[in-house]
Amino acid sequence: MPPLSREEREQFLTEPHIGALAVEAGPDRGPLVVPVWYDYRPGGELWIVTEADSRKAKLLADAGRFSLMAERLAPSVRYVSVEGPVSEIRPATEAEDTAMAERYLGEEAAAEYLRTRGPQLGALVTVRMRPQRWNSSDLGSI
Secondary structure, three states, rough: OOOHHHHHHHHHHOOOEEEEEEOOOOOOOOOOOEEEEEEEEOOOOOOEEEEEEOOOHHHHHHHHHHEEEEEEEOOOOEEEEEEEEEEEEEEOHHHHHHHHHHHHHHHHHHHHHHHHHHOOOOEEEEEEEEEEEEEEEEEEOO
């Protein structure tokens, strides 16, 4: 199947799919691969919010780059993967945390999620990636 056009793949990443983030996990280990919420705007950087003291955050800082793959199954099987360097890791703002939750849950459910999640998580960081390499395809209705 031919790859998606630049416009198609960027538009696809603007949709709230669950991403599979992959980052190098060290010698004699496969990469750490975990599901994440992400955000992207065409021509910009992809970003995630994660716990500052998580294994994922440490590995992202150490590796300095990561990959993310998003997919859907209907109306056709389609995926986009992107890989590139980490351009920034910094404390997440409340606005970023809220925007990410609202992207995936909607305003009302996000407010409840953020209210009840509160004390369970420690400090958060925003990790930004500058896309360098892309893979994509629409596999049709399989």
